[in-house]
Amino acid sequence: MTYTMRNAAMFAVIGLLLLWVGQTQSWNVALQIINLCLISSIMALGVNIQWGYAGLFNVGVMGSAALGGLAVVLVSTNPEPEALKAGGLGVILSLVLGIATIGGAIFAYKRFPKSRLRGMVVFAIVVIGFFVTRAVFGPATDAIEKINPARAGNIGGLGLPVLLAWPVGGLFAGVVSWGIGKIALGLRSDYLAIATLGISEIIVAVLKHEDWMTRGVKNISGLKRPVPYEIDLQAAPWFLDLCERLGTDPVTFSSIFVKLSYGILFAVVLLLFLWLSEKALNSPWGRMMRAIRDNEEAAAAMGKDIKSRHLQVFIIGSVVVGIAGAMLTTLDGQLTPSAYQPLRFTFLIWVMVIVGGSGNNWGSVLGGFVIWFFWIEAEPMGLWLMDTITVGMAEDNALRIHLIESAAHMRLMTMGLILLLVLRFSPKGLIPEK
Amino acid sequence: MDILSAVILISNYILVPAIAYGSQLALGALGVTLIYGILRFSNFAHGDTMAFGAMVTILFTWWFQSMGISISPLPTALLALPFGIAGCAILVLLTDRFVYRFYRKQKAAPVIFVIASVGVMFIMNGIVRFIIGPNDQRFADGAKFILKARDFKRDFGLHEGLTIKVSQGITVVTAVIVVAALFWFLNRTRTGKSMRAYSDNEDLALLSGINPDRVVMVAWILAAALATIAGTLYGLDKSFKPFTYFQLLLPIFASAVVGGMGNPLGAIAGGFVVAFSEISVTYAYKKFVKYLVPESWEPDSLVQLLSTDYKFAVSFLILLMVLLFRPTGIFKGKSV
Numbered sequence: 001m002t003y004t005m006r007n008a009a010m011f012a013v014i015g016l017l018l019l020w021v022g023q024t025q026s027w028n029v030a031l032q033i034i035n036l037c038l039i040s041s042i043m044a045l046g047v048n049i050q051w052g053y054a055g056l057f058n059v060g061v062m063g064s065a066a067l068g069g070l071a072v073v074l075v076s077t078n079p080e081p082e083a084l085k086a087g088g089l090g091v092i093l094s095l096v097l098g099i100a101t102i103g104g105a106i107f108a109y110k111r112f113p114k115s116r117l118r119g120m121v122v123f124a125i126v127v128i129g130f131f132v133t134r135a136v137f138g139p140a141t142d143a144i145e146k147i148n149p150a151r152a153g154n155i156g157g158l159g160l161p162v163l164l165a166w167p168v169g170g171l172f173a174g175v176v177s178w179g180i181g182k183i184a185l186g187l188r189s190d191y192l193a194i195a196t197l198g199i200s201e202i203i204v205a206v207l208k209h210e211d212w213m214t215r216g217v218k219n220i221s222g223l224k225r226p227v228p229y230e231i232d233l234q235a236a237p238w239f240l241d242l243c244e245r246l247g248t249d250p251v252t253f254s255s256i257f258v259k260l261s262y263g264i265l266f267a268v269v270l271l272l273f274l275w276l277s278e279k280a281l282n283s284p285w286g287r288m289m290r291a292i293r294d295n296e297e298a299a300a301a302m303g304k305d306i307k308s309r310h311l312q313v314f315i316i317g318s319v320v321v322g323i324a325g326a327m328l329t330t331l332d333g334q335l336t337p338s339a340y341q342p343l344r345f346t347f348l349i350w351v352m353v354i355v356g357g358s359g360n361n362w363g364s365v366l367g368g369f370v371i372w373f374f375w376i377e378a379e380p381m382g383l384w385l386m387d388t389i390t391v392g393m394a395e396d397n398a399l400r401i402h403l404i405e406s407a408a409h410m411r412l413m414t415m416g417l418i419l420l421l422v423l424r425f426s427p428k429g430l431i432p433e434k
Numbered sequence: 435m436d437i438l439s440a441v442i443l444i445s446n447y448i449l450v451p452a453i454a455y456g457s458q459l460a461l462g463a464l465g466v467t468l469i470y471g472i473l474r475f476s477n478f479a480h481g482d483t484m485a486f487g488a489m490v491t492i493l494f495t496w497w498f499q500s501m502g503i504s505i506s507p508l509p510t511a512l513l514a515l516p517f518g519i520a521g522c523a524i525l526v527l528l529t530d531r532f533v534y535r536f537y538r539k540q541k542a543a544p545v546i547f548v549i550a551s552v553g554v555m556f557i558m559n560g561i562v563r564f565i566i567g568p569n570d571q572r573f574a575d576g577a578k579f580i581l582k583a584r585d586f587k588r589d590f591g592l593h594e595g596l597t598i599k600v601s602q603g604i605t606v607v608t609a610v611i612v613v614a615a616l617f618w619f620l621n622r623t624r625t626g627k628s629m630r631a632y633s634d635n636e637d638l639a640l641l642s643g644i645n646p647d648r649v650v651m652v653a654w655i656l657a658a659a660l661a662t663i664a665g666t667l668y669g670l671d672k673s674f675k676p677f678t679y680f681q682l683l684l685p686i687f688a689s690a691v692v693g694g695m696g697n698p699l700g701a702i703a704g705g706f707v708v709a710f711s712e713i714s715v716t717y718a719y720k721k722f723v724k725y726l727v728p729e730s731w732e733p734d735s736l737v738q739l740l741s742t743d744y745k746f747a748v749s750f751l752i753l754l755m756v757l758l759f760r761p762t763g764i765f766k767g768k769s770v
Binding site for chain 1: 475476478533536543544545546548549550552553554555556557559560561563564565567568680681683684687688691695735739741743744746747749750753754757758761
């Protein structure tokens with residue numbers, strides 16, 4: 001009972017902190033923080049599935065999140081008929097050719113016995129396939145980018161409702177993690193870390209430079225929303241009526257209302273995943289996973305297929321992160337490829353999982369809330385700290401200016417310090433695994 | 435047909451830059467592989483260790499420049515290098531004392547070390563940005579070129595020029611000296627031999643009376659020295675920006691894995707493999723082809739295999755190939 005009480009108390013504390021922000025700063029800010037806390041918690045749940053259940057160290061969280069963002073663009077934006085006509089076929093054909101090349105190479109590699117000839121055949125397939133694919137791909141994407149470059153210059157999407165993009169984001173992330181897992185799982189643990197770090201950098205590089213798909217650094221803004229627009233709300237009679245009854249200003253309340261609607265949507269997803277994760281963790285499957293994590297050799301001796309189990313759990317975790325990534329892009333309303341930074345999207349999530357308690361789903365949720373709250377509030381705190389330290393110095397003192405300007409970098413150090421301190425002094429985290 | 439021009443073109447744009455870049459990667463990968471061999475984990479903080487060492491070197495360089503000390507035509511940074519190494523070694527030893535030693539005593543799993551190194555990376559990154567800021571810093575001085583394209587063209591009467599920057603020359607010379615010294619140390623000195631013994635078989639090394647604390651300390655100091663040198667050379671050659679050092683992590687890991695983790699010779703070979711592939715795959719061969727084929731065959735496209743935006747993908751692909759076909763690397767590495 002005390003275990004539950006203690007955990008409830010911790011959630012209550014973070015709830016009170018958020019209420020305090022709402023009271024002292026504004027409800028808009030508080031809801032903004034809560035929404036991102038919810039998304040962070042889902043990402044942390046995904047990472048916890050990989051690390052807490054199975055002990056897999058994935059540093060490619062950013063890649064899965066970015067794929068989720070890409071899914072939002074490809075599913076929900078309106079199609080660009082001209083661009084599709086100009087290069088849509090070419091892009092699809094080159095995609096098929098690319099897959100055929102890889103498939104052909106794998107087939108040849110598996111089919112023929114090991115010999116010098118096999119090496120040459122595989123090499124030839126890859127090289128020829130690469131050039132053929134590029135010969136189709138290059139002109140197609142050039143044609144797309146030429147059409148209406150100021151406004152679009154990309155192929156657009158399917159024009160479907162944005163909520164549909166969330167599962168698609170999970171699908172994208174799952175497919176890529178399947179490829180990575182196939183290669184890097186089963187080798188020593190560090191290799192998975194290095195491989196995931198690499199693939200996440202490449203995914204973001206693709207988002208940044210493939211203008212025909214994501215408009216690259218020109219960003220795609222004005223993505224569809226699953227909730228109403230503030231302007232429409234302010235004109236809707238039922239909304240104005242509601243405002244009158246509550247006695248609030250329609251302009252402020254409309255923005256609160258929108259954020260609240262997002263929050264409810266995210267909370268539903270979070271609760272769903274939390275429920276599923278708890279079910280999974282306490283099922284025979286979950287016990288098997290933990291048994292594999294704690295003693296691979298014994299589990300293998302019992303006839304468990306370690307590699308395929310790891311692959312399974314690695315994909316599930318990435319899918320969850322991908323969905324959360326799609327939700328984040330939906331909330332932002334735009335895809336900004338240059339905003340994907342490993343510190344923010346990979347390592348921050350890791351801090352959440354470790355601080356919250358590896359292996360405990362509730363811990364990940366709590367970690368998501370606590371760390372996101374401090375990530376946001378660390379900057380004003382750092383600024384305040386620097387102001388206090390330098391209060392005796394003159395206004396134009398070089399050191400004072402430098403310290404105040406550098407306050408933003410306090411975040412990195414704070415996060416690193418929290419990670420190391422928790423890992424050392426309380427490795428089980430805030431809510432330990434049962 | 436102008437074969438000579440084609441050769442010079444390739445030397446200018448691929449050979450010379452790749453040798454310099456390869457030397458920098460090799461030095462970085464040597465540090466990673468050394469820590470892997472002795473402490474048995476992949477140090478994710480190595481990129482930021484390089485940034486920290488380079489930063490201390492830059493601060494000393496600025497100080498020397500302000501006092502008017504210089505070793506022109508060589509860059510002042512070389513003079514500041516020992517101070518940078520000392521500063522970096524102090525920081526790295528502190529992280530070992532306060533972070534890694536605890537897990538070593540506990541005999542924690544390698545993955546815990548890796549996570550701890552991620553925490554260290556955060557802190558080092560924060561320190562560097564806090565002290566010097568996140569922007570580009572210039573600290574190179576002295577002569578710029580050993581060989582200028584214009585002079586080369588005039589002296590030899592050719593269409594193509596060859597440029598060799600001083601920073602590239604210094605990189606290669608320094609790398610050769612450092613590698614020679616490192617191998618002499620590992621193969622000839624008592625401490626070096628005890629380090630190799632410890633790396634090969636920890637238990638046997640302990641039985642024969644080798645002091646593990648000393649081995650670990652020396653390994654960290656060497657790693658700090660290699661990181662500082664690699665970081666400073668990279669900064670001289672390109673420019674110093676904290677974030678690029680984080681991004682160097684991937685090519686450095688790829689180099690170390692290609693050569694076989696824990697194998698110093700492999701790290702050097704790996705560095706050059708990665709550098710040459712990265713530069714030759716992202717180079718546009720249009721002009722090169724133009725020199726070799728009759729005029730009517732000239733290509734319209736750039737004849738570039740991969741856009742330079744994806745140079746990370748090259749390291750990654752190499753990494754994947756090695757993991758797929760030879761997980762222990764070209765030279766046999768170790769796996770824990």
